[in-house]
Amino acid sequence: MKDKIKDFLDSDLLEKYLLGATSPEETARAERYIVMYPDVRMQFEELQENLEIYAKMHAMTAPEGLKAKILQRIRTQDVGRRKFRRYAIAASIAAFLFAGSSYFFWNQNMNLKDENTMVNNRIQNLEADMKQQLEDVRNQFIVLNNPQTKKYLVNGNEKARELKAVAYVNPVKKLSYINVRNLPNLPEDRVYQMWAEVNGEMVNLGIIKSIEDKDKLLPLPYGKNAISYITIEPLGGNQSPTVQNIVANISY
Structure with a gap:
């Protein structure tokens, strides 16, 4: 039995479970060991505490004003879309008098689409950066806490x-x-x-x-x-x- 518990602790299953990276079968096994064996439960609680401390040490603050800028850009897009809809209705009613206005509104729509694409790309880049940083923190946590390091x-x-x-x-x-x-x-x-x-x-x-x-x-x-x-x-x-x-x- 002791060898079984030692093999379990020498693996990285507890670390993976703590970071939410286990399969359903691995999750069930980890939870069963935590409940059944005091040594495993003690190791799990220690890893929880270490991860919390490590996360606080390496917590990254988003650039000042980033959230406000994104929200402002979204509000600007919403206002722009509402304006475009009003313009489009007016243009359809008076199209025979102002045929040349159709190009103006089409260009407005293209600009809005370009701005929307640019914002979406920036958000995707931020998400990719955060995902990479999270993966790096996970790897550092494993290296520092794994007994085989x-x-x-x-x-x-x-x-x-x-x-x-x-x-x-x-x-x-x-x-x-x-x-x-x-x-x-x-x-x-x-x-x-x-x-x-x-x-x-x-x-x-x-x-x-x-x-x-x-x-x-x-x-x-x-x-x-x-x-x-x-x-x-x-x-x-x-x-x-x-x-x-x-x-x-x-x-x-």
Whole structure:
């Protein structure tokens, strides 16, 4: 029985259940274990508390005034549509006197459709961004709370002795993240840039812009026997790493 409970806890079923990502069969199994076994219930309650804390730490505030702008745009469209309907009725009655007005109203309608399409596209982009951010938070939560995650401490070499970072790698879920805790200061014309060598290919992970939020995790591409690097590059970054300016490497 203990092995059965241990296998259950070592899986990510509790995390998936907590995040609403389980199938009906998995949901029933998770709820049954939570009710039947105190160890599972304790682990579930702890994960609930961790997720609540993590969500509060990483809560994102919508840009100021965004909601008001969207509502104003919707109201503007509604007013425009009502105006168009009134104009269309009037035009149909007096069409024989003002034949040229039909083009004006057609153009008004096209403008309204274009504005509606633009607003819808912006909303869809916001939804896609939020979905991606939610998926990233979910993956970070799994990596930080899964017992199979491995933790690697990263220190800089003689070119950046004060550099400190922690890499988190979960070989089961194939997820990797790094938390850069400290970066030495650089001249204004130099920046730190991250790279990853995965399956023989060098991937540019971008410039490390700031470490003001020391709890932020940066995603790393996962690969068997992958290696990541931090280099010093010219301002704006480089297309390929400057090997002689490598200040840290992480093998995982």
